Amino acid sequence: RAAHDRERGRTQVGSRRGPAQTISHEARILPTREKPSFLAKYLRKLHEPAIVFVNTKIGCDRLARQLHSAGLRAVAIHADRSQKDRTAAIEAFRSGRIKVLVATDVAARGLDIESVGLIVNYEVPHGLDSYVHRVGRTGRNDATGHALTLADPHERADLEQIEKAFGLKLLNENATAADETRAGAPARTTHPRTAELVDLLDRTRADLRRAVDAVPAERRGDKPDADRWSVAEVLEHLSIVEARIAGVVAKA
Numbered sequence: 001r002a003a004h005d006r007e008r009g010r011t012q013v014g015s016r017r018g019p020a021q022t023i024s025h026e027a028r029i030l031p032t033r034e035k036p037s038f039l040a041k042y043l044r045k046l047h048e049p050a051i052v053f054v055n056t057k058i059g060c061d062r063l064a065r066q067l068h069s070a071g072l073r074a075v076a077i078h079a080d081r082s083q084k085d086r087t088a089a090i091e092a093f094r095s096g097r098i099k100v101l102v103a104t105d106v107a108a109r110g111l112d113i114e115s116v117g118l119i120v121n122y123e124v125p126h127g128l129d130s131y132v133h134r135v136g137r138t139g140r141n142d143a144t145g146h147a148l149t150l151a152d153p154h155e156r157a158d159l160e161q162i163e164k165a166f167g168l169k170l171l172n173e174n175a176t177a178a179d180e181t182r183a184g185a186p187a188r189t190t191h192p193r194t195a196e197l198v199d200l201l202d203r204t205r206a207d208l209r210r211a212v213d214a215v216p217a218e219r220r221g222d223k224p225d226a227d228r229w230s231v232a233e234v235l236e237h238l239s240i241v242e243a244r245i246a247g248v249v250a251k252a
Contacts, residue, residue, distance in 0.1 A: 018166040019132055019147070022139035027149040027159050027170035035122065035150050036063065040070035042148070043100060048117035049093060052102045053134050055123045063122060064102040074100035077107040105130060113137065121149040124158040128165050 019025070030038055043050060052067075054060040057078040064076035075089045075098050086107060092098040094113055101108075105125075119138045125131045138145025149170065151159050156171075163170050 019135050019168075020139045020145075022142060023135055023145045023147055025135070025147045025149075025168050025170055027151055029153055029156065029171070030150055032152055036066040036070075039063075039120065039122070039150065040067055040072060043067070043072055043118075044070075046118060049096070049115065050100050050118040050120060051108065051113075051116055051137055052100060052120040052122055053108070053125070054102060054104060055126065057104055059122070060102050060104050060107075064100075067100055067102070072100050073098050074102055076102045078104040079106045081107070105134070108137075111137065114140070115143070117145055119145065119147045121147070124149060124151050124155045124162075128162065131162055132166075 028038070039052070052063065052074075054063055057080050060076045060078045064074045067074035075092065077086045077089050081089075089098065089101065090111065090113070093101045116138045119135045121131070121134060125134055135145075135147040138147065149159065149162075159170050162168060
């Protein structure tokens with residue numbers, strides 16, 4: 001059970017007995033080069049916040065940029081970021097302005113963020129305790145959560161160690177790397193305009209993200225002028241458009 005420090009608003013998560021029973025677990029075997037696109041597609045299908053753990057600071061920044069370029073609202077936190085930047089990123093994630101928090105273990109240590117539905121291990125964690133502490137940031141207070149681990153082929157033995165230690169079933173032995181890559185793609189349908197709609201959405205998100213990046217930071221507030229939307233409003237409306245397209249695709 002998590003032990004809370006009420007004054008600091010931080011928490012110690014995890015237990016030597018293993019992850020909470022409210023968490024479901026899965027793992028995918030993927031070459032490193034395929035992970036960014038797989039993860040971007042996986043996250044697009046979800047409508048809940050996610051924390052993605054990366055083992056290195058360089059990898060943390062790189063993945064945040066890749067997800068950002070794919071149209072996902074992602075930000076990185078690690079020990080080389082200033083405390084001010086880390087606090088701002090965490091508050092943006094907590095408020096919902098950011099949907100994906102990419103973090104290293106050190107930067108995320110002790111964070112107390114409620115309603116995190118998904119934890120992703122972008123690589124297999126270094127050690128069993130690290131796995132427990134990472135995934136312990138979901139499935140809290142009797143809520144359900146999910147943990148996804150993306151492993152290189154050479155990390156299979158590390159996954160098996162986690163399975164054995166905690167009595168988990170992470171891998172689907174019948175799945176190949178190619179099958180798992182396809183599993184992250186949008187569902188196939190016979191609707192003639194499905195591919196066109198998905199491509200349009202992807203291009204729209206990328207164009208919007210480039211436009212947002214071009215806006216000076218001091219103009220990215222939540223109070224728009226009377227004749228223009230704020231960045232937050234634009235992103236909100238894009239999410240509505242995405243949901244409507246997804247509905248069309250699902251019914252096709």
